[in-house]
Amino acid sequence: MFKLIKLIPIQTHFKVMKRKSLFIGVAGFLVLASIITLFVKPFNYGIDFTGGVLLEIKTKEVANIEDLRSKLKLFSPQIQSQGTTGDIVSIYLPQGTKTEVEISTDLVSVKNILGESVEYRNTQIVGPKVGSDLIKNGTLAVIISIFVISLYIWIRFELPFAIGAGLSLFHDIVLALAMLCITGIEFDLTTLAALLTLAGYSINDTVVIYDRVRENLKKYKSKSLSDVIDLSINETVSRTILTSITTLFAILAIYIFGGEVLRGFSAVMLFGVIIGTYSSMFLSTSSLLLFKKSQMK
Secondary structure, eight states, rough: OHHHHHOOOSSOOOOOGGGHHHHHHHHHHHHHHHHHHHHHOOOEEEEHEEEEEEEEEEEEESOOOHHHHHHHHGGOOOOEETTSOOEEEEEEEEEEEEEEEHHHHHHHHHHHHHHHGGEEEEEEEEEEHHHHHHHHHHHHHHHHHHHHHHHHHHSSHHHHHHHHHHHHHHHHHHHHHHHHHHOOOESSHHHHHHHHHHHHHHHHHHHHHHHHHOOOOOTTTOOOOHHHHHHHHHHHHHHHHHHHHHHHHHHHHHHHHSOGGGHHHHHHHHHHHHHHHHHHIHHHHHHHHHHHHHHOO
């Protein structure tokens, strides 16, 4: 166990700030590409946001998906097999322009067609107004979280620290949203929770580095700002990497064994831990150097 930990050097001497322009440029390019992706490719919204009916059924034998699609074609369903046994199926009936009364009637009709030969494990009905409100509230929740976290950093540290942390959080959230668009992972309340969790994880790493920067600024007053930031990154790099690796192992276990319900959450977090580690170590510190120098002029 201890030999494995020693594979990560405790004392490192990386000159990160010499490449600050590269780190900011890479982050800027990825954010721009992600924003373009958000406009070009729509999200795969789940029932929480689009409205409709979601049924999860269990059949006595391996389900015949094509036969189910044929029986229910009148309702334009989206049918998918869940798990590895082949006997659990999710059936999604989109709301479209139908009223809540009409969609409830469709649910009764679908149950009549399926009959008593299946076990109904879960049934969800979400109206279009609820879905619309969730999209607005979800967007507002992400924006408020970035603002409040940046405000906290401003109060605890200084404005340049807050700007660096805010840019880092914006980078992480936008890249995670683009990942959802590209992969087609269903965007529901679980993935929204993952985005907010990602923001908390990322800012935790950033605060650890910022704390060390603040301590070292008081301790090494003769050193340049870039040298102090480099020193702080090197003093915390082993902690940051070990934390990221252990977190990745835990999330990977959820991704593999957590089932379909947690698949979106764990996928976002797996991606988020990687980009969050990058932004905490390189983007937030490079931005801090840039804005702190501007403040000192």
